[in-house]
Amino acid sequence: MTVYFVTGTDTDAGKTLATSALLCAAKDQQLSTLGLKPIASGSHTTADGLRNSDALALQAQSAPAVDYTTVNPWTFAPAIAPHLAASEAGHALNVNSVVESLTATLNDTPRDLTLIEGAGGWRVPLNEQDDFSDIPRLMQLPVILVVGLKLGCLNHARLTAEVIAADGLTLAGWVGSVVDPAFASDTARFDANIALLKNTLNAPCLGVIPHLAIADAVHARHALSLTALLNTPVLNQEAAL
Template sequence: MGSGIFITGTDTGVGKTFFACALVELLKQAGYKVGVMKPAETGCDQSDGKLMPQDALALKEASGCEIPLEKICPYQLREPLAPSVAAEREGLIIDIDRLMSVYNEISSTHDITVVEGAGGLLVPLLPSYTFADLARVLKLPILVVAANRLGAINHLLLTLEQAACRGLHVLGYVLNQMENELSVAAETNREALSMLTGVPCAGELPYFEASRLDRVDLIEERLDFRILQPLLRRANT
């Protein structure tokens, strides 16, 4: 088995896919065979009668892996809702054993597997089963992405506290600058957080113009690789 990491966020739309894809590209460049998984994706548009899970497609492209899309994302759901709710409205029940066996299959053939959640840590996959439960059964350490803006301190501390309560191993968090203009909150969040939690900040990602292609350089410069050491140590090489 290779090693794995679960990328969660403080909310939906905070940059999980953006960060996960950059991390995947970086690991790939460093010589690792990288697997990816998005256990459930909701809000999938249809094109030519096929659902298009955009996050799963982006992760697949970033990794260059040959895992079929149906395995990268076993649950592709139409409505932009929490997976448990979207599944129920399509008459489906998400099978956690299936997710575990797909993850084990991907992990056994890749050095490192990067798994992206949907929304935040307590988003449900089943009416009373969350992504935090999934990360725990998959024995994955987590990394939390937060949008670096006003509110990030509270959202991050709530997420980190819940992760600790649920026995998850948190590697660190990333502060992601989603807007072009840097607010005072964005400039001061990192230091304020360092006084409030012992969980390390893995880095601050700047705003990234969509036209730029050097996503790997961006995170290579900003990420504290010491935080990823437990992941890299357990990877197949």
């Protein structure tokens, strides 16, 4: 069982697209998969209750299939910071409850590859004391960083990688996701930015997802490679969990 925590340089960096695409690529290799988004705000009302589009995308790439609440146990309607959405809904998020829930899910649903997607960037708060980053820190999970490729991404990516290391965690790989097509329009400059990220982020690049007309896992998976993840030794996560 290999488990990674997926974070981003910012909100809308392309975390869900990258996460679902990595899971889709794993399915192509006949691996069992599980995508988890424990906390999601910005959800819509359905006949089955609140549903979040990011969590649904991860559920669709989980094989064998799992029910929605396995993927996303905490779901909130407003598209605002999760700790505020939870507070407005009368819930109090705390890292221990989230870690307990995730640990139970991982023990009950072991898969070849499990990806746990956070919300926003590394320091998004769960409450006044806890941050999303406390989840992988307590679970001792290696991290995949999704870099939203746009103006300013070099600073955001390098600062995030530095704080992941400062928190004592391993950056296992990073994915570039073109969120601003204008940023990639000058090929030479774009390639220079990617080269700098490859040289300064102390982790393998798992691929660069272009700006897609149809931005879904099936189309994005072709831009990614699982080789570095599958060939890199990962700590004994069963012991850590």
